[in-house]
Amino acid sequence: MASTENETETVCRVCGFDGEVFWEGGWPNEAAICPCCGNEPDVGDASVMGLRNYRGYWVGHGAPWDSPSAERKHKRQDWDLLKQMENIPPQWR
Template structure:
């Protein structure tokens, strides 16, 4: 049986939370883009709209603490978005 745990945000590619487990949303809110699992990412069209809105408005971080931590480590938006699984791009 395949493990259905998703730790990568389907919208922005941030990998720091369990967003989906066993095929079910965990209601986790992404520290980067602010998406809540199963709200903006339940369909490919929905997450593309959310992603476009988020990037179009400057790709601002939801959590300033997480932002400082990532940016101090040389954060790169495009590199992070490369983490998004192919089926959710």
């Protein structure tokens, strides 16, 4: 875990969306919410099993964006869920 201590994470650990500060210095940014999967970073996300549960639940419901306004604002025309998921760091897959 020491290697992440000074890192800023802008990629959602659940869905791979890149564009918000989700983690900073090893701590979750509680003000952040992923516009794509709706995950709010919290210490529970430090477990890859918890992330897989949330991700499985989200994808199982059709991978809906968090809200229509978030979708309009952040979803690109060529958005591809599987491509986005390639952003997920290997340790959180």
